[in-house]
Amino acid sequence: MKAIGYFENLPTTDDKSLLAVEVPIPAVGPNDLLVQVHAVSVNPVDTKQRKRKPSQEGEPVVLGYDAAGVVTQVGAEVSGFQVGDQVYYAGDITRPGTNSEFHAVDARIVGHKPRSLSLAQSAALPLTSLTAYEAIFEHLGFSVQGGNEGKAVLIIGGAGGVGSMAIQMAKMAGIKVITTASRPETIEWVTHLGADIVLDHRQPLAPQLQANGVQMVDAIFNTADTAGYWKQMADLIKPFGHICSIVESKEPLDLTLLMAKSASFSWELMFTRSMFQTPDMIRQQEILNQVAQWFDDGKLQVTATKSLEPISAENLREAHALLESGKSVGKIVLHGW
Ligand SMILES: NC(=O)c1ccc[n+]([C@@H]2O[C@H](COP(=O)([O-])OP(=O)(O)OC[C@H]3O[C@@H](n4cnc5c(N)ncnc54)[C@H](OP(=O)(O)O)[C@@H]3O)[C@@H](O)[C@H]2O)c1
Numbered sequence: 001m002k003a004i005g006y007f008e009n010l011p012t013t014d015d016k017s018l019l020a021v022e023v024p025i026p027a028v029g030p031n032d033l034l035v036q037v038h039a040v041s042v043n044p045v046d047t048k049q050r051k052r053k054p055s056q057e058g059e060p061v062v063l064g065y066d067a068a069g070v071v072t073q074v075g076a077e078v079s080g081f082q083v084g085d086q087v088y089y090a091g092d093i094t095r096p097g098t099n100s101e102f103h104a105v106d107a108r109i110v111g112h113k114p115r116s117l118s119l120a121q122s123a124a125l126p127l128t129s130l131t132a133y134e135a136i137f138e139h140l141g142f143s144v145q146g147g148n149e150g151k152a153v154l155i156i157g158g159a160g161g162v163g164s165m166a167i168q169m170a171k172m173a174g175i176k177v178i179t180t181a182s183r184p185e186t187i188e189w190v191t192h193l194g195a196d197i198v199l200d201h202r203q204p205l206a207p208q209l210q211a212n213g214v215q216m217v218d219a220i221f222n223t224a225d226t227a228g229y230w231k232q233m234a235d236l237i238k239p240f241g242h243i244c245s246i247v248e249s250k251e252p253l254d255l256t257l258l259m260a261k262s263a264s265f266s267w268e269l270m271f272t273r274s275m276f277q278t279p280d281m282i283r284q285q286e287i288l289n290q291v292a293q294w295f296d297d298g299k300l301q302v303t304a305t306k307s308l309e310p311i312s313a314e315n316l317r318e319a320h321a322l323l324e325s326g327k328s329v330g331k332i333v334l335h336g337w
Pocket of ligand 1: 161162180181183187223232249268327330
């Protein structure tokens with residue numbers, strides 16, 4: 001089958017950084033679905049892996065985590081899925097990626113895609129939706145049922161893929177959303193998604209917050225430079241507040257800065273459940289089905305802002321380069337073979 005992969009870790013300006021390869025159709029395990037991939041989206045994890053994950057024994061590395069497609073085979077132990085189902089999922093970092101015509105994935109991390117969206121629109125959603133949901137409703141302690149009125153979250157990096165979902169989910173749950181964006185197009189995007197207050201992350205955040213009548217916030221969701229924002233986050237979090245970050249730190253973090261406020265910090269890694277096959281791994285299927293329902297109920301807006309056709313090495317290199325510019329707005333999708 002067709003796939004896009006690489007043998008060497010190269011910059012996107014090099015044609016060999018991502019190229020067309022032929023690989024066997026994967027074997028389907030008892031808990032797996034085999035999915036014919038119709039659309040994928042790119043995430044920073046793809047570009048980070050392309051730069052550092054080595055090829056083993058001359059085999060191409062096939063990346064890609066987000067996918068939407070059609071089930072063509074169902075593993076012996078799987079329930080709730082049939083051949084022909086349209087699904088979407090964010091995959092598993094320990095298995096070959098979705099940049100291939102067919103892909104095997106554990107059914108416990110797969111959801112039925114929103115009925116109201118195309119496969120291409122759906123492919124933009126899984127990884128960022130799972131990350132935003134797990135951060136806001138599992139780590140930061142907000143209730144998914146609502147009743148969060150009077151509470152405020154600061155989302156650092158609002159216009160990226162994750163921020164775009166986090167803003168919408170927080171607003172849907174009645175949380176006041178303060179976010180950051182530094183360019184006219186990203187300010188417009190986060191405002192369109194419902195942010196209540198927009199700060200410029202190129203400037204100190206505290207004076208801008210104070211100018212909006214806010215001294216501290218109940219929770220902070222950091223989707224950008226963790227070490228770079230650490231001191232500001234410690235200053236801005238309320239006593240007993242919670243900070244969650246999704247970006248690896250380039251240097252050690254001084255947890256003592258949170259002690260006076262009895263504030264807490266946690267990491268969110270969307271891949272933890274699949275990587276460790278945790279007993280609650282099926283939560284990701286439930287979350288994806290919940291997110292699909294929210295889209296079908298008109299509660300969330302699509303985040304795909306750029307669509308490239310087909311899924312080719314050239315288009316994937318373009319998508320990686322765009323993401324690496326750090327100026328992506330929403331999500332970039334590739335569809336069709
Ligand atoms: N742990 C996990 O499970 C997980 C899951 C998903 C993503 N991530 C990580 O989270 C990060 C964000 O992912 P993403 O998909 O949202 O990325 P993205 O779509 O590439 O984010 C692009 C946005 O980042 C903003 N930005 C750039 N530099 C910033 C800074 N210094 N401070 C605040 N915002 C900044 C830009 O806004 P302006 O143009 O307005 O400056 C741009 O709109 C990546 O490092 C990714 O690897 C982790």
